[in-house]
Amino acid sequence: MPVLEVNRLRKSFGDVRAVEEISFSVEPGEIFTIIGPNGAGKTTTLEMIEGLLPPDSGDIRFGSLTWVKDEDRIKREIGVQPQSSALFDLLTVQENLELFATFYPHARPAAEVMDMISLTDQRNKHVKKLSGGQKQRLAIGLAMINDPKIIFLDEPTTGLDPQARRNIWDIVLKLKQIGKTTILTTHYMEEAEKLSDRVCIVDQGKIVTLDTPAALIDRLTKEREVRLSFLDGATAAAETEQAARQNAAVVRTELEGASLKLWTTKPEETLYDLFGFTKDKGYRVEQISIREMSLEDVFIAFTGKEWRD
Numbered sequence: 088m089p090v091l092e093v094n095r096l097r098k099s100f101g102d103v104r105a106v107e108e109i110s111f112s113v114e115p116g117e118i119f120t121i122i123g124p125n126g127a128g129k130t131t132t133l134e135m136i137e138g139l140l141p142p143d144s145g146d147i148r149f150g151s152l153t154w155v156k157d158e159d160r161i162k163r164e165i166g167v168q169p170q171s172s173a174l175f176d177l178l179t180v181q182e183n184l185e186l187f188a189t190f191y192p193h194a195r196p197a198a199e200v201m202d203m204i205s206l207t208d209q210r211n212k213h214v215k216k217l218s219g220g221q222k223q224r225l226a227i228g229l230a231m232i233n234d235p236k237i238i239f240l241d242e243p244t245t246g247l248d249p250q251a252r253r254n255i256w257d258i259v260l261k262l263k264q265i266g267k268t269t270i271l272t273t274h275y276m277e278e279a280e281k282l283s284d285r286v287c288i289v290d291q292g293k294i295v296t297l298d299t300p301a302a303l304i305d306r307l308t309k310e311r312e313v314r315l316s317f318l319d320g321a322t323a324a325a326e327t328e329q330a331a332r333q334n335a336a337v338v339r340t341e342l343e344g345a346s347l348k349l350w351t352t353k354p355e356e357t358l359y360d361l362f363g364f365t366k367d368k369g370y371r372v373e374q375i376s377i378r379e380m381s382l383e384d385v386f387i388a389f390t391g392k393e394w395r396d
């Protein structure tokens with residue numbers, strides 16, 4: 088049974104339709120990621136689910152619990168990562184955790200949480216002295232102080248350097264190991280690909296596609312991007328492009344000076360065919376590469392937009 092079901096959520100702010108009609112469900116123990124560009128509606132979606140923002144319409148269910156009937160129980164079962172601005176700067180790491188612990192009848196010991204977020208050595212440091220990554224880890228610690236079943240992390244790694252980002256990934260994976268469900272939003276494709284059991288790509292308030300990262304990539308892996316560059320310049324590339332367009336496996340092509348990019352469902356056959364053409368013409372190919380698809384390609388394929396971090 089899903090731990091969370093979201094059905095036809097909608098939210099507008101004046102004329103801005105922030106969330107148009109979002110539905111999904113999350114299974115216990117999953118890392119479920121909502122990814123999308125700025126303004127896609129990720130935070131609005133999360134805040135409605137977290138009970139911070141009333142939806143205009145739609146249902147949110149945590150198993151059999153709903154916000155209307157079971158607010159207290161839901162609050163005990165979910166953990167929401169606060170904005171780092173909500174941390175108390177003049178308190179230490181441990182004091183912040185202990186303060187948040189007093190909000191709940193059954194809190195986890197601060198020492199246990201500090202161990203999970205690798206901040207035991209910093210326990211007596213004031214928040215204002217922590218690095219950006221350490222503050223984010225503390226914010227995640229605060230989200231788990233009530234030992235919730237489901238943890239919501241809204242862009243926990245935005246603005247962090249790659250090492251600090253990896254440290255957060257380790258925590259998210261540890262949460263999974265101990266059976267927690269995590270719902271995460273991110274800008275970073277790599278993060279979604281590495282961490283998620285399932286990814287939901289959101290754009291302009293709607294779900295564009297939802298599946299496991301592998302399945303999403305798989306849908307496109309039949310297509311490979313092939314790049315050819317020519318020693319004989321733009322004419323050779325342009326003529327080869329014309330030849331490539333005659334090839335049934337070629338889905339699309341892109342020409343840039345002396346280099347030709349094409350997407351084909353049968354890279355070997357396409358190349359064999361094109362080499363026949365270039366050999367006949369006496370064109371010399373300087374470089375060839377065949378690229379694997381990534382989640383970023385999935386995004387571009389489904390939204391028709393370039394990905395912007």
Ligand SMILES: Nc1ncnc2c1ncn2[C@@H]1O[C@H](COP(=O)(O)OP(=O)(O)OP(=O)(O)O)[C@@H](O)[C@H]1O
Nearest residue numbers: 100103104105123124125126127128129130131132
């Ligand atoms: N309180 C608000 N009042 C007015 N408009 C809002 C409000 N909150 C969000 N919006 C608008 O709703 C849309 C979705 O915003 P939202 O913050 O949910 O997107 P997001 O995907 O989380 O973006 P980001 O990655 O930048 O955080 C945007 O156009 C945003 O400007």
